[in-house]
Amino acid sequence: MIRIRQLTKRYGPHTVVKGISFDVQEQEIFGMLGPNGAGKTTTMEMIEGLRKPDEGSIDLFGVDGVRQPQSVKAMIGVQLQSTALFDHLTVKESIELYASFYPQARKTSELLQAFHLQEKENDRVKHLSGGQRQRLAIALAVVHDPKVIFLDEPTTGLDPKARRDLWDVVFQLRDEGRTIILSTHYMEEAEILCDRVAIMNKGEMIDVRKPAEWIRNLxxxxxxxxxxxxxxxxxxxxxxxxxxxxxxxxxxxxxxxxxxxxxxxxxxxxxxxxxxxxxxxxxxxxxxxxxxxxxxxxxxxxxx
Ligand SMILES: Nc1ncnc2c1ncn2[C@@H]1O[C@H](COP(=O)(O)OP(=O)(O)OP(=O)(O)O)[C@@H](O)[C@H]1O
The missing domain is CATH 3.30.70.980 (YebC, transcriptional regulation domain)
Structure with missing residues (x-):
């Protein structure tokens, strides 16, 4: 389980995450929704160990996320923005490059198959469609077999078919036993994909509920x-x-x-x-x- 307590982040006089607390269960698809500037990315990056909180605690499956950010990094996979991919490498070369960063990595052939990229393995990244680029970005995030995966607006800009294909990828990652935390701007996506949804606004966590519960209350x-x-x-x-x-x-x-x-x-x-x-x-x-x-x-x- 991921346990967040009183998490706070300040930039100068501005408190952009205001003492929020929530839990994410193992093997859950957990959605974070909120308007621009609500503090979703800051919260996700604090859990990822990329930004240091000013206050509060993060417990990631027993690891102290504030004091041991290096241990957290081995447990998590973070989807790159697809613009951060190397356009001149092939799909296979990209996976092999990322695999070389870790002492242990999943087999390239297994990842190509899992992310439906076998037919594209020798294509240069710059020739991939939007959906294929996103699938590759997620494949690279799971090269080291992480327990927790962070996806920041994974389907933004994709057409409906590519979006549904990506949802299947997310369900598959969950079925493999992983925990997924994602942010999205698409309500339909949150309703279909997420087990529970946190709504943030102005640095505060309004609440965390199942999509159907949010709707029932309204x-x-x-x-x-x-x-x-x-x-x-x-x-x-x-x-x-x-x-x-x-x-x-x-x-x-x-x-x-x-x-x-x-x-x-x-x-x-x-x-x-x-x-x-x-x-x-x-x-x-x-x-x-x-x-x-x-x-x-x-x-x-x-x-x-
Ligand atoms: N490095 C920084 N220095 C100062 N202020 C920052 C910094 N990073 C983020 N902020 C501010 O913190 C607030 C929360 O930003 P954050 O990116 O976490 O929001 P968000 O909910 O992810 O929004 P979006 O949907 O636009 O990604 C914003 O007001 C932003 O301007």
Missing amino acids: SSQNRITFLLSDKTYLPELQRISGVTDVKLDQDDTVTLHTNELSETLSDLILWAKEKHLPLNGLGTRTATLEDVFLAHTGERLSEV
Whole structure:
């Protein structure tokens, strides 16, 4: 287990990580979300032993991350930004170069296979697609068979297919028994990939929860919409079970906010039947992690 307690980092008068505490379980895919400048990278780099905390403790599977950063480095793999790869080396040469940095390394053939790069082994890095470069960057991070892997926005800029392929790589790393800490700007990615998600804002840790728990706690964000031209029905709609708010737009669209989506929906249908109202344009929208993020940070992640 990774145990972080009261971790603090200051730059001059600015405290950019403000005494945060959390645990990461073994074999967990742990996501860190937050707007730009929230302190995600600083936190990850303190755990990686690259930046020294001003206060607090880091215990990485029994190793003191603050006092023994060198021991931490042997246990962890950090994905390079794909721009940091050597463009003129081939894929195979890149892996062999990185393997030469460690006393013990995984076989090149095994890594080529695990990261679906066999067919590209003799291609120069500069000729790889975005997804292949990212897979190579992660392959290089696991050359020495680390227990913990850090991925900083691993799928930024990838097309949907390459993104899904990379998710498979991350699941595979976890299934091999590794613990993964990643930052992402994509809500969908956090929902699908992460066992638990930490949301950071302005150097503070808002909380750590499973994606579904974050969403459940924000369940009044569930919405039902339909067309209704007669305003006189609005007070009745307010009384339908689960409804927390009713809004009517200028284009006659009614939006019901509810914390009990299915119950509200079935009661609404019964009510409309009684009144002989057609419920044209009926639609529902459940809360997403994007709504959670907006509610907690006041920003849309897709825009940051
Ligand atoms: N070396 C440094 N010197 C001074 N301030 C720094 C330094 N590194 C980071 N900061 C500041 O610390 C704050 C947190 O930065 P950090 O990079 O950790 O945020 P982040 O959540 O990773 O953001 P992003 O999503 O943009 O990567 C920012 O306000 C940043 O300007």
